Amino acid sequence: MNGPFDAEFFRRVEKLQLVFRKKLAGLREGEIPSGKRGGAVEFADRRTYSPGDEFRHVDWTAYLRTERLFVKEFTKEEAFAAVVLMDCSASMTEKKLFQAKRIAGALAYLALGAGHRVSVECFADVPLWHRAKTIAEAPALLKSLEREQARGQTCLDKAVSAAFEELRLPGLAAVVSDLLWEGRGNVIGTLRAAGQRGHDVVVIHVLSRAERSPEVAGQLRLRDLETGEKRPVVLDDVSRRTYLVRIGEFIEGWRRAVEGTGGRYYLVEAEEPFERVVAAYLRDGGLLR
Amino acid sequence: MNFERVWVLWFLFAVPIVLYVVWRARQSRTVPVTSLILWRRIEEKGRGRRFALENRLIFAFVAMSLMVFAGAGPRVAWRPEPRWVVALDASASMGTRTGGGTRLSRALRIASERLSGKLSLLVEPEGCFNEVTDFSLTPADLGKLPIRPTEAPGDTARLLRRARALAQGKASVVLLSDHEPEAGLGPAAGEADGAPLSLILVGDESHNVGITGFGVDGRRAFATVKNSCPEPVSAHVDAAGNSYPLSLEPGATRVLTLPATNSPVIIQIRAPGDDLEADNRVVALLEPRKVRVAFRGEPEPFLTKAFLAAGCDLSDAESADILVGSDGKDKHRLQVLLPNGAGWLGGGELRAAANGGLFKYVRLDGVSVKRLARANLPGKAEILARVGTQPAIARWRTPAGNILFLGFRLEESNWPLTPSFPIFWANVVSLVKGTAESEGRWELTGRRIQLDDVTKVVAPDRSVTVGRSFVPWLTGFHQAGRLTIPVNLLDERESDNRGSTKLAIAPSARHERSWSLDRLAAGAALVFLVLSLL
Numbered sequence A: 001m002n003g004p005f006d007a008e009f010f011r012r013v014e015k016l017q018l019v020f021r022k023k024l025a026g027l028r029e030g031e032i033p034s035g036k037r038g039g040a041v042e043f044a045d046r047r048t049y050s051p052g053d054e055f056r057h058v059d060w061t062a063y064l065r066t067e068r069l070f071v072k073e074f075t076k077e078e079a080f081a082a083v084v085l086m087d088c089s090a091s092m093t094e095k096k097l098f099q100a101k102r103i104a105g106a107l108a109y110l111a112l113g114a115g116h117r118v119s120v121e122c123f124a125d126v127p128l129w130h131r132a133k134t135i136a137e138a139p140a141l142l143k144s145l146e147r148e149q150a151r152g153q154t155c156l157d158k159a160v161s162a163a164f165e166e167l168r169l170p171g172l173a174a175v176v177s178d179l180l181w182e183g184r185g186n187v188i189g190t191l192r193a194a195g196q197r198g199h200d201v202v203v204i205h206v207l208s209r210a211e212r213s214p215e216v217a218g219q220l221r222l223r224d225l226e227t228g229e230k231r232p233v234v235l236d237d238v239s240r241r242t243y244l245v246r247i248g249e250f251i252e253g254w255r256r257a258v259e260g261t262g263g264r265y266y267l268v269e270a271e272e273p274f275e276r277v278v279a280a281y282l283r284d285g286g287l288l289r
Numbered sequence B: 001m002n003f004e005r006v007w008v009l010w011f012l013f014a015v016p017i018v019l020y021v022v023w024r025a026r027q028s029r030t031v032p033v034t035s036l037i038l039w040r041r042i043e044e045k046g047r048g049r050r051f052a053l054e055n056r057l058i059f060a061f062v063a064m065s066l067m068v069f070a071g072a073g074p075r076v077a078w079r080p081e082p083r084w085v086v087a088l089d090a091s092a093s094m095g096t097r098t099g100g101g102t103r104l105s106r107a108l109r110i111a112s113e114r115l116s117g118k119l120s121l122l123v124e125p126e127g128c129f130n131e132v133t134d135f136s137l138t139p140a141d142l143g144k145l146p147i148r149p150t151e152a153p154g155d156t157a158r159l160l161r162r163a164r165a166l167a168q169g170k171a172s173v174v175l176l177s178d179h180e181p182e183a184g185l186g187p188a189a190g191e192a193d194g195a196p197l198s199l200i201l202v203g204d205e206s207h208n209v210g211i212t213g214f215g216v217d218g219r220r221a222f223a224t225v226k227n228s229c230p231e232p233v234s235a236h237v238d239a240a241g242n243s244y245p246l247s248l249e250p251g252a253t254r255v256l257t258l259p260a261t262n263s264p265v266i267i268q269i270r271a272p273g274d275d276l277e278a279d280n281r282v283v284a285l286l287e288p289r290k291v292r293v294a295f296r297g298e299p300e301p302f303l304t305k306a307f308l309a310a311g312c313d314l315s316d317a318e319s320a321d322i323l324v325g326s327d328g329k330d331k332h333r334l335q336v337l338l339p340n341g342a343g344w345l346g347g348g349e350l351r352a353a354a355n356g357g358l359f360k361y362v363r364l365d366g367v368s369v370k371r372l373a374r375a376n377l378p379g380k381a382e383i384l385a386r387v388g389t390q391p392a393i394a395r396w397r398t399p400a401g402n403i404l405f406l407g408f409r410l411e412e413s414n415w416p417l418t419p420s421f422p423i424f425w426a427n428v429v430s431l432v433k434g435t436a437e438s439e440g441r442w443e444l445t446g447r448r449i450q451l452d453d454v455t456k457v458v459a460p461d462r463s464v465t466v467g468r469s470f471v472p473w474l475t476g477f478h479q480a481g482r483l484t485i486p487v488n489l490l491d492e493r494e495s496d497n498r499g500s501t502k503l504a505i506a507p508s509a510r511h512e513r514s515w516s517l518d519r520l521a522a523g524a525a526l527v528f529l530v531l532s533l534l
Helices: A007-013 A060-066 A094-113 A135-147 A156-166 A184-196 A237-260 A274-283 B006-025 B037-071 B103-114 B156-167 B301-309 B420-433 B518-533
Strands: A043-048 A070-074 A082-087 A118-123 A128-132 A172-177 A200-207 A218-224 A230-235 A264-269 B029-033 B074-078 B083-089 B118-124 B132-137 B172-177 B195-201 B209-217 B220-227 B233-239 B242-248 B253-259 B265-270 B281-288 B292-295 B322-324 B334-337 B344-352 B368-373 B382-387 B390-398 B401-406 B438-441 B449-458 B464-470 B476-480 B483-488 B513-516
Touching (some): A060 A070, A082 A094, A082 A156, A094 A135, A094 A172, A094 A200, A118 A135, A118 A156, A156 A172, A156 A184, A184 A200, A184 A237, A200 A237, A230 A237, A237 A264, A264 A274, B037 B518, B083 B103, B103 B195, B156 B172, B209 B265, B209 B438, B233 B253, B242 B253, B292 B301, B301 B420, B322 B420, B449 B483
Parallel strands (some): A082 A172, A172 A200, A200 A264, A218 B029, B083 B172, B172 B195, B292 B322, B334 B401
Antiparallel strands (some): A043 A070, A118 A128, A218 A230, B074 B513, B209 B220, B233 B242, B233 B265, B265 B281, B281 B438, B281 B483, B344 B382, B382 B390, B390 B401, B449 B464, B476 B483
C-alpha cells in the first residue's frame, strides 16, 4: 500500500476547497476578513528580517534609526483558524487510521491552502500536536501525520477540550475518529459550547466494515485493542442482530448529538477509496467543494 | 445399593476425559475488536449463553454418568417393616391339650412372641372366625383374639394357598399348625410365590384315642376306633346304655359293632389321658329309610310320578325296595310285574275285590281298561281287582319278596288320570315301608347345612346362630328349630396325632424388597442428554 499522501491524494485534494459555515477569526490580514474587530495582538520583541516575513510587520522606525530591517514579533496571537483532531488510539486499526490520516491531511492541506493556520492534534492517551502556519509547512505536517501510529486509549473529551483551547477565536474544529468513547455526553457538551462560541464543528466518524457488520461467529473471546480486556461472547444470528441494532444506535446517536450542537457529521467507512470518500461523503456533504 | 455389573462403573473414569476433549474442542477463540463498548449488551447475552454452554457440559456429564450408572444395573434393597400373613390352623387336632393348653393357644403364644410388625390372620377351617386381612393386627393382638379350636377337620394346603394369595409377595407367610400340608409346602420348601414361608408347628407328642369312622345299618352301629398313642391303651366304649372294655395296641384301628335299637344313637369312648375330646363321641338319629324304587327298562311315567309323590327315591335296581317291571325272580321287597302282551283279553271296567288293604281309600268308579293280559297266577295269589271275571291286579308272596301283578297297561287305562291311582300306590309304598329298616342320620362338622327357612340354631355349647344355613363347628346335637341335627367329627387325620411333628421354625426370614434403578437412571440420563443438546 502506498502512503496516505501519495500523488493521487494531492491530485484529488488540489481541486477541492473547504467550505466554512461561519466566518472565522485568526486569519491573516488581507486574506479572508474576520468578523471580529481588533485583536489581542501584543508586541513582544524584534528580530532581524528574513525573507518570507510579513512585510507589514517590518519596524520602519527601527529601520530609520539603524538602517537595518527588523521585524516586530507578537506574543499571542497564534490563534489557529483550524484544528483537526485525529484519533490515534489503538482502536484505530490500520485501515481506519489510514483513512483518518488522509481525511485529516486533506482538511489540513485545504485549510493551509486557504491561508489558515492549522493545528493537528493526534490524540490518544498522550496527544501530539502538529502545527503549520503556511502552505509551505504542509509537507512537513503531512509527513508528521504519516508517521503517526495507533497507540494507547482514546481520551476524546480531553482532546476536544484541548482543541478548543487551541481555537481561542472562532475557527474550524474537525474531529476524525471512530468515536469509540463512552463519555459521549461530555464531548457533546464541549462541542455544543464550541458551536455557541462560533466555532465551525465537523465530526468525521470513521468505522470499518468489520465494526459495522462483524463476520466472525461462534464461541468467541473478544479482546479490546485499547484496554486488552477480554470478554467471552457467543456470536450467533440472534446476537449478530442485536449487535447490528446496537451499532446502528451508536452511529445514529452520534449523528443526532453532533447535529444537535450545530455541527456537521460525516460517516466514513475505512475501506472506502479516498476519491469516493471525498466525492460521496465530504463533497456531497458540503464540507468540500 | 448393589450393582449387577460393577465393572461397568470403571467407565465413569472415562466420562471426564470425554467431556474434557469436548470442552477443549468447544473452547472459544480470541478475536481482537476495536472496543468492547459495542459488545457490552451482546456480551451480557453471550454470558447467559456461555452459562448455558457450561450447563450443557454439566448436563452431558450427568447424562453420561447416569448412562454408565444405568449400565451397571443398580438395585436398591431395603427391609420394610415386616408384614406377616398368619395362617392359623384351627382344626380339631389343634384342640389337643398338651402341657395345660391347646395346641392352638400355644401356637398363638409362640407367634406373638416371635413375630414383629403387622399381621393379617387367616383361619382354617374357613369361616369359623372373622379373619383380619388388612395387616392391622400386632403380634400382641394374637393372644387377645377369641379364637378357639373347632371340632372340624381343616385343610392346611388350602389355608396355605389362601395365605400366599393374600401375601402377594409383599408379606411373609407363617403357618401355625400341628402338621405340614399333605401336599408339601409349595414349589420350593420355605419359599412360595416370592413370599418367605415360616412354620410354627406345635404338634407335640400326644395321647389320643378317637372314633374315625361311624355307620348305622339297620339295628347295628359300626364305629372305627383308632389308638394314636405310642403305647397300648385300655378304654371303654359306651353304647345304648352299656359299657364295653376295649384294648388297643399303638396305632391299632378296630371296627366295633354295637347295638343301635333306639334313637338317638350315642357312642362314647373313654380313655384315660386322652388329649383330644372332639373325636371321642359320635351321635346319630335313627330314621326309617326311604323306599327306593327302580324300573327295569324305561321308567313308566305314571308310576314314576306316583312313587315320587309317595316319598320314594329312585335308585338303581340293585338297592331298590320296589322293582317295577320285574319278572318275579329278583330279590326285592316288592316286585311289580307288568303285562308282557301275551294273550290279550277284552277290556272293561276295573273293580276292586275288597275295600281295605291296598285299596283303602281307593275308589275305582269309572276306571276302565282297554285290554287285559291273560294271567297265569299261582294258587296262593290274592286277587285285588278284576275286569269282569278276569283278575286285573293280584299279589302273592314268594321267598324273594312280595309280587304285585298289574294285568293291563296303564297307558291303555284311564286309571292314572283319577285320584285313586296315586292313593293306591301310596298304599303300596306304605306296605313296603312298614318293613323297611331304620337308618342313622348325622352330619359332619365343617360342612354347611341348608335349612328350609331362616332358623335359629343352638349349638352344643349353647351358642346361637340364625340363618337359612349354618356350618357346625362342634360335634353333638344342634337344635335347628324343631329339627335335631346330630354332628360328628369323622376325620382320621384329625385323630391321628402321631402325624404331628415337634418342629418349630423361627420366623427369621424377612421379605427383602428391592428396586431396580437402571430404568430410572436411563430415563434420567435421557433427560439430561436432551438438556445438554438444547
